[in-house]
Amino acid sequence: MIDVINLQKSFGDKEILKGINVTINKGDIVAVLGPSGSGKSTFLRCLNCMEDPTGGSIIFNGVDIADMKVDINQHRRHMGMVFQHFNLYNNKTVLQNVMMAPAYLRCKDIDKAKKKNRMIKFKNMFRGSDKKEELIPITETKEQIKKEVKEQAMALLKRIGLEDKADVYPSTLSGGQKQRVAIIRSMAMNPDVILFDEPTSALDPEMVGEVLELMKDLAKEGMTMVVVTHEMGFAREVASRVLFIDDGQIKEEAAPAEFFEHPKDPRLQEFLSKIL
Numbered sequence: 001m002i003d004v005i006n007l008q009k010s011f012g013d014k015e016i017l018k019g020i021n022v023t024i025n026k027g028d029i030v031a032v033l034g035p036s037g038s039g040k041s042t043f044l045r046c047l048n049c050m051e052d053p054t055g056g057s058i059i060f061n062g063v064d065i066a067d068m069k070v071d072i073n074q075h076r077r078h079m080g081m082v083f084q085h086f087n088l089y090n091n092k093t094v095l096q097n098v099m100m101a102p103a104y105l106r107c108k109d110i111d112k113a114k115k116k117n118r119m120i121k122f123k124n125m126f127r128g129s130d131k132k133e134e135l136i137p138i139t140e141t142k143e144q145i146k147k148e149v150k151e152q153a154m155a156l157l158k159r160i161g162l163e164d165k166a167d168v169y170p171s172t173l174s175g176g177q178k179q180r181v182a183i184i185r186s187m188a189m190n191p192d193v194i195l196f197d198e199p200t201s202a203l204d205p206e207m208v209g210e211v212l213e214l215m216k217d218l219a220k221e222g223m224t225m226v227v228v229t230h231e232m233g234f235a236r237e238v239a240s241r242v243l244f245i246d247d248g249q250i251k252e253e254a255a256p257a258e259f260f261e262h263p264k265d266p267r268l269q270e271f272l273s274k275i276l
């Protein structure tokens with residue numbers, strides 16, 4: 001699903017990613033661990049086109065997204081991201097937050113198809129009857145899309161027990177509730193993969209469990225996930241693979257049992273001895 005090949009990223013003359021190579025397959029739950037400043041967030045941000053790599057490729061579903069010409073909105077339909085500080089829109093209600101991206105993008109598809117059809121109709125006027133181009137079928141109206149997206153959003157809110165919060169603003173939610181809304185917001189796009197950048201780091205300890213539970217449920221359902229985390233329990237119990245990034249490189253990659261019980265890289269041994 002994602003092939004990262006020799007990914008490099010520098011900020012000015014500071015080299016942050018020094019050639020990351022990794023393959024993420026459908027259904028993988030990849031936990032990314034590493035010391036502060038080692039480049040974990042930069043790696044995720046490159047995957048989500050929030051940073052332009054300085055070198056290398058990221059092949060996602062057959063397309064190199066490290067290429068500047070890639071359509072970022074299209075890309076993000078298929079790759080969701082959940083941030084440490086939730087990044088909800090505070091001036092939109094909870095429901096609007098969940099609905100916004102899918103409703104906007106699907107309505108935009110209709111506008112694009114209508115525009116293209118106008119061009120096709122115009123060109124068809126000059127073509128012989130055997131050479132006429134088919135119009136793009138438009139099977140739904142914007143009203144139907146909005147209704148459907150709203151139903152899906154309400155079902156997701158129900159799933160996390162927050163359907164009664166649909167019309168409130170995010171500022172009235174607890175941190176754990178905000179993060180769960182942020183997670184279902186990315187699910188609302190039906191992405192192929194969701195990236196999580198330290199999703200529990202900004203939460204009060206008592207809120208961490210509810211967010212991890214939702215992430216575990218997603219993992220059980222087969223969602224492909226890449227999770228930068230300090231939650232060793234999650235990495236041990238839920239991840240299918242664990243990566244250790246240190247100094248901009250993947251120094252170790254293994255299944256959790258091997259990773260935690262028999263770390264080979266000396267820097268990983270030192271890292272684990274400090275945190276476990």
Ligand SMILES: Nc1ncnc2c1ncn2[C@@H]1O[C@H](COP(=O)(O)OP(=O)(O)OP(=O)(O)O)[C@@H](O)[C@H]1O
Binds near residue numbers: 011035038041043
């Ligand atoms: N936009 C930027 N401009 C300049 N330097 C940056 C930028 N973004 C990140 N860096 C630097 O890149 C390095 C790696 O940062 P990154 O956030 O990827 O690390 P991290 O492993 O996620 O750390 P942490 O666990 O503390 O979040 C840091 O030294 C950081 O200061």
